[in-house]
Amino acid sequence: MTDTPLSARDLDRLRHIAEASERALRYTSEGRASLDDERTYDAVLRCLTVIGEALAAVSDEAYRRLPSVPPGLPKAQRNLIVHEYWRIKPEVIWATVQQQLPSLIHDVKTALNE
Template sequence: MFGSVARGEAWGGSDIDLLVDFAPGQEAGLLDLMRVKALCEDLLDRRVDILTEAALKAPLRGEILADAVDVTAVTGELPITHRPKRWRWRVYDLLGALDRLQEDTAGLSLTTFLRDERTRDAALRNLARLGETTKFIPQSVQDRTPEIPWAYLRDVRNLISHDYFGIDPELVWHTVRRELPPLRPLLQALAEGRLLPGPDRLPSAHTLTARAQTPPVEVVGATDARQGPAGADQDAQVQDSAERERQ
């Protein structure tokens, strides 16, 4: 296991994060993984997040393995590590999604985009990925960077994921080719620590350009709030954010 439980920092309602392997030579798919998840949730009576090591991206792999505790070797209470979470590499994921959107639609016009179902599907996938990844950016960071429409990006993700009535492809095209490109310099500056300097700043030697790549980060440790007026919902969002940062 890994995450807040492995670090001894979990509270009563915390999810349990599990890293699993299937037996060597055994063929398995995502449905099998979900069966393992359901089994673990039944046994532990707690929500479980489960994945295999092969799914991990490079920076996340290092952070998870630094946290990881062999559940068969736990003999007592786990020590509290208080290792700080790093979030800036998640911004590089956002940059990667933006760049994929531009690459996938390069050389197309609105007319050819509307005729290309695969490219439209790829665009929706990366728009959803963009919105989902914003959830890993601490709320305190989002509050200090209002020039980036964090909440609206999440709303777009929700629109795509639920897709109750369909999505206008012309609006998708306009977002990909007109609305998102101006956000890239802001996110690049945030990733490099220029927009919001702080302790999680990445070395300037790792500045990335045209295609966002995974930055070579030092291995240290790993694990929705909507922008709006103050109120009970906002208080709950701040609490959720604090829990995410604590985990």
């Protein structure tokens, strides 16, 4: 824990991350087959893009408060979605949503409550 308060900008970005993460989990709550629906798939990709962009925009201090996030990985995934969309694998998107987002939400909510 740290005594340094986060900036208003960081707090906004962290809220955006939590909201997008929760939406992606909600959109896929019916299971892996949820991503077979093109609207759901596109919506989840949009959520992951927002998460990657917001994580790239937070300060180093805010990023340090998110121990479950590997440095650079969200931005790399965001860049893949945006710039190399043909390489996206639905199974990787599913794994990201199910395995990474719950920990991210926990870390973000902890940081917001500090």
